[in-house]
Amino acid sequence: MPRKTVPKSCACGCGDMTKGGKFIPGHDTKVYSAILRHIDGDIVDLRGIVEAHTNSAVMIPHD
Ligand SMILES: [Zn+2]
Structure with a gap:
């Protein structure tokens, strides 16, 4: 079904x-x-906002 x-x-x-x-x-x-326009394209700011909101670090894979 x-x-x-x-x-x-x-x-x-x-x-x-x-x-x-x-x-x-x-x-x-x-x-x-x-x-991104709202924060003038500052992805570092966005990461900080998301980390503060979720109270955990955004993990960036470096491989
Ligand atoms: Zn729509």
Whole structure:
């Protein structure tokens, strides 16, 4: 039996409905881009904000 998907309002705020996911395909990227613009593209700031919010360090793989 196929899993039922429940359309949701896209989390980017565009007002369109998804096919069951949080975002319409590609709209998650729009949110990511908007966040980066909001903080003037400072990914170091973003890391700090996320670490403070989650109270844990973002692990960066260096391989
Ligand atoms: Zn959207």
